[in-house]
Amino acid sequence: MTQLGFFVDVSKCSGCKTCAVACKDAHNLPVGMNFRKVHEYAGGNWKQAANGS
Amino acid sequence: MFNLPQSTFGRRSFLRFSALSVAAGSFLMNPISKAVAQAVKEIEPFYWNACVINCGQRCPQRCFVKGGQVIRVETDNTAGDACDHRQIRACLRGRALRQRLYSPDRLKYPMKRVGERGEGKFERITWDEAIKTVADNLKRTVEKYGNESLYWQYCSGQQSLVNSRRAWWRLLNLMGGYLKYYGSYSTAQIGAAMPYTYGGRPGSDMSEIANAKLYVTFGGNTLVTRGSGGGKGYQLECAKDKGHPKSIMIDPMYNDTVAAGMDQWIPIRPGTDAALVEAIAYELIKNNWVDQDFLDKYCVGYDEKTLPASAAKGSDYKSHILGKGKDGIAKTPEWAAKITGIPAETIVQLAKEMGTTKPCFVSQGWGPQRQANGEETARAIAMLPILLGQVGLPGTNPGDAEGNSSLPAVYLPIGKNPVKATIPVFMWTDAIVRGKDMTDITDGMRGVKKLDHDIKMIVNSGGNTMINQHSDSNATDKILRDTSKCEFIVVCDNMMTPTCRYADILLPDVLGPETDDIACQGGSNGGTTSMLPMHKAVEPQWDQKTSYEICRLIAKELGKEQEFTEGRTQLQWLEWCYNETRKKVPQLPDWDTFWKGGPAQVYGWRKNPVALSEFRADPVKNPLKTPSGKIEIYSERLNNIANTWKLKPGDVISPIPVYFRNWEMYGDDLQKKYPLQCYGFHHHGRIHSTFHNLPWLREQHPDVVFINVLDAKARGINNGDLVQIFNDRGIVELPAKVTSRIMPSVVSIPQGAWYTPVKKNGKVVDIGGNINTLTSLRPSPLAKGNPQHTNLVEVRKA
Numbered sequence: 001m002t003q004l005g006f007f008v009d010v011s012k013c014s015g016c017k018t019c020a021v022a023c024k025d026a027h028n029l030p031v032g033m034n035f036r037k038v039h040e041y042a043g044g045n046w047k048q049a050a051n052g053s
Numbered sequence: 054m055f056n057l058p059q060s061t062f063g064r065r066s067f068l069r070f071s072a073l074s075v076a077a078g079s080f081l082m083n084p085i086s087k088a089v090a091q092a093v094k095e096i097e098p099f100y101w102n103a104c105v106i107n108c109g110q111r112c113p114q115r116c117f118v119k120g121g122q123v124i125r126v127e128t129d130n131t132a133g134d135a136c137d138h139r140q141i142r143a144c145l146r147g148r149a150l151r152q153r154l155y156s157p158d159r160l161k162y163p164m165k166r167v168g169e170r171g172e173g174k175f176e177r178i179t180w181d182e183a184i185k186t187v188a189d190n191l192k193r194t195v196e197k198y199g200n201e202s203l204y205w206q207y208c209s210g211q212q213s214l215v216n217s218r219r220a221w222w223r224l225l226n227l228m229g230g231y232l233k234y235y236g237s238y239s240t241a242q243i244g245a246a247m248p249y250t251y252g253g254r255p256g257s258d259m260s261e262i263a264n265a266k267l268y269v270t271f272g273g274n275t276l277v278t279r280g281s282g283g284g285k286g287y288q289l290e291c292a293k294d295k296g297h298p299k300s301i302m303i304d305p306m307y308n309d310t311v312a313a314g315m316d317q318w319i320p321i322r323p324g325t326d327a328a329l330v331e332a333i334a335y336e337l338i339k340n341n342w343v344d345q346d347f348l349d350k351y352c353v354g355y356d357e358k359t360l361p362a363s364a365a366k367g368s369d370y371k372s373h374i375l376g377k378g379k380d381g382i383a384k385t386p387e388w389a390a391k392i393t394g395i396p397a398e399t400i401v402q403l404a405k406e407m408g409t410t411k412p413c414f415v416s417q418g419w420g421p422q423r424q425a426n427g428e429e430t431a432r433a434i435a436m437l438p439i440l441l442g443q444v445g446l447p448g449t450n451p452g453d454a455e456g457n458s459s460l461p462a463v464y465l466p467i468g469k470n471p472v473k474a475t476i477p478v479f480m481w482t483d484a485i486v487r488g489k490d491m492t493d494i495t496d497g498m499r500g501v502k503k504l505d506h507d508i509k510m511i512v513n514s515g516g517n518t519m520i521n522q523h524s525d526s527n528a529t530d531k532i533l534r535d536t537s538k539c540e541f542i543v544v545c546d547n548m549m550t551p552t553c554r555y556a557d558i559l560l561p562d563v564l565g566p567e568t569d570d571i572a573c574q575g576g577s578n579g580g581t582t583s584m585l586p587m588h589k590a591v592e593p594q595w596d597q598k599t600s601y602e603i604c605r606l607i608a609k610e611l612g613k614e615q616e617f618t619e620g621r622t623q624l625q626w627l628e629w630c631y632n633e634t635r636k637k638v639p640q641l642p643d644w645d646t647f648w649k650g651g652p653a654q655v656y657g658w659r660k661n662p663v664a665l666s667e668f669r670a671d672p673v674k675n676p677l678k679t680p681s682g683k684i685e686i687y688s689e690r691l692n693n694i695a696n697t698w699k700l701k702p703g704d705v706i707s708p709i710p711v712y713f714r715n716w717e718m719y720g721d722d723l724q725k726k727y728p729l730q731c732y733g734f735h736h737h738g739r740i741h742s743t744f745h746n747l748p749w750l751r752e753q754h755p756d757v758v759f760i761n762v763l764d765a766k767a768r769g770i771n772n773g774d775l776v777q778i779f780n781d782r783g784i785v786e787l788p789a790k791v792t793s794r795i796m797p798s799v800v801s802i803p804q805g806a807w808y809t810p811v812k813k814n815g816k817v818v819d820i821g822g823n824i825n826t827l828t829s830l831r832p833s834p835l836a837k838g839n840p841q842h843t844n845l846v847e848v849r850k851a
Contacts, residue, residue, distance in 0.1 A: 015309050018148060034752075046763055
């Protein structure tokens with residue numbers, strides 16, 4: 001069967017990027033060329049309370 | 054206080070990593086990758102290897118070879134995908150094996166120092182000269198100064214059965230032994246402290262989290278620190294999927310284990326975990342959520358009733374919490390809020406959840422304890438399951454790190470070390486400078502009351518502690534450069550690490566697929582146990598030799614070859630070790646099947662996943678290994694130590710676990726000059742300092758300093774700006790990662806980057822980004838361990 005893509009459950013992703021490195025090893029990719037990219041998205045903000053917390 | 058983003062994603066989606074998948078069609082293949090894919094199809098068999106760096110796990114690797122070169126690395130394919138019997142899949146570091154093997158930093162030839170020590174100037178020599186020089190210096194040091202002056206450096210970088218530090222220990226013991234150390238850079242404080250509470254360090258298996266309703270961990274960043282397929286990270290995910298406990302992470306950083314799906318993050322100032330514990334304890338007592346029957350029957354020192362006769366009135370735990378103890382302070386949530394940075398209402402809510410949800414599984418990583426008050430923190434965290442009676446039951450944990458299974462693998466025998474003197478592992482720089490002054494009550498010496506010797510020679514093989522992973526790299530550099538103090542240093546490694554720069558003789562070791570060996574599961578592997586064959590797949594590329602062979606040659610030079618080899622070759626030792634292991638683990642296949650086959654996994658080695666269940670069932674028949682046989686909330690032994698040891702101002706050793714503020718912690722006057730707390734953390738792209746020099750990994754996980762958006766704004770720092778993190782000990786230069794993922798007034802640096810000091814405007818600046826340029830040589834009170842997460846710094850634009 002031809003593999004058409006990858007199924008990734010991103011809800012379990014810890015951002016280790018093993019997939020990216022395995023891909024680089026399999027395809028002999030130099031730094032700067034990545035067939036598999038993992039991006040971080042973060043948000044949230046902070047406020048200082050009077051008691052320092 | 055941290056506010057969650059208002060979005061439709063909900064709490065769990067605060068942070069996500071999105072993987073952009075692409076179709077693996079041939080249109081993406083370049084000619085090289087096509088050739089590799091073709092070659093992988095053509096060549097069978099591959100060679101088994103294993104990743105043996107000290108991450109606490111060991112993973113099988115399959116090496117595909119063509120033309121004498123490893124051209125591709127795959128991992129375990131010998132099992133299915135279940136939660137128990139599963140593939141032990143290598144992580145990104147194991148996958149990057151080829152970049153290690155073919156790194157331009159490989160040590161190629163034996164070399165001798167030609168410049169100043171530490172300068173990094175070497176000249177190629179013959180093996181004959183190298184072996185003779187090392188043997189002569191071993192002899193000279195032992196004859197002139199005694200075996201106590203010969204130190205084996207803490208090295209954990211090569212953890213296989215035969216071709217490893219074991220060969221060096223065997224050799225040094227044939228020389229009459231060497232100065233020993235106790236403890237480790239990983240667990241100095243918790244390793245010293247927890248046995249006073251429990252008589253050991255009990256830990257329930259990760260799988261028990263599936264039986265819990267609530268999982269609370271202090272700094273347990275399991276998916277990063279135990280991220281391999283055989284490790285506890287995968288077990289944690291399995292347990293969460295199975296039992297769906299509510300999960301809470303208490304950590305200064307929204308770490309990647311939270312990102313992968315925990316329910317709540319409670320940011321806390323580094324080093325203040327014990328204050329949070331005390332406020333939770335206050336709430337538990339106030340609301341009658343403590344398990345009084347459990348405390349009466351199984352514990353010593355919770356209240357006056359079970360306090361030992363020798364203890365002063367009011368020195369029990371309950372009095373301390375309620376403000377009836379020595380300090381007279383009630384440990385209220387409002388009190389703790391000012392110290393920890395956690396709003397009082399969050400503490401009240403956390404205490405309520407812990408007090409009313411059972412089973413409750415409490416654990417801690419090794420970060421909270423790596424502090425100048427770490428011994429107290431480690432024992433304090435264990436107070437939560439103790440107060441709740443959540444010990445020894447399904448779905449509970451005694452409060453230490455989650456437990457492990459381990460096959461009793463037989464490694465290369467090392468003989469006996471007759472030297473009695475043992476120093477705390479962190480104190481070797483002191484032992485170089487003032488070893489003669491080190492005593493039991495001032496410096497934690499064991500085996501002797503007084504050391505009476507300075508370290509005069511160091512043997513270092515497969516480790517980068519000496520300059521990189523020890524504290525205060527700039528100060529350590531000065532100590533090591535003084536050849537009148539430590540007179541001779543031999544370093545054996547496979548890479549030109551920063552430690553290699555301090556060698557007088559540099560010996561090139563082989564790496565992974567360049568020799569035969571065996572790996573056993575690591576010490577923090579969770580539920581999987583295994584024996585992994587490591588087959589020689591390719592020849593060493595240069596003039597390298599295995600550690601075993603190097604030690605054999607030195608033994609030969611010393612006239613001890615027969616004692617060293619006992620007539621066995623390296624491969625014969627492997628067979629011997631395996632067969633001896635098999636006597637204890639009869640489930641293992643016979644040697645030929647194993648060696649010709651592949652990874653041998655053993656399941657169900659640990660019979661009882663619940664720590665202390667026997668003690669819980671019958672504490673009289675199954676007492677703990679504490680003097681009382683019970684859980685010692687109040688430890689008489691610690692009280693004796695506190696009364697007899699000479700401690701530095703600020704240091705505290707307490708019979709009951711207490712929060713105290715030590716030097717360079719939150720609230721210290723030094724914050725006027727250096728307002729930010731700084732600690733190191735383990736990241737995906739390295740194991741300690743190993744793998745640092747691999748471009749693939751640095752590309753995926755570049756070194757940065759994590760700094761909060763508020764702190765960055767106050768300093769005019771934008772994301773990606775090059776900044777200097779500095780204190781009186783040194784200056785580190787790194788790009789800033791400006792993020793809400795770390796709490797305000799705290800910065801963090803992934804540990805293990807290679808120390809690279811350069812002169813800039815007359816000042817020494819570490820452009821390598823090593824956190825230990827900022828850390829202190831002052832040891833923690835009880836363990837005399839490395840307080841490497843206790844630092845105050847300031848940050849400015851470079």
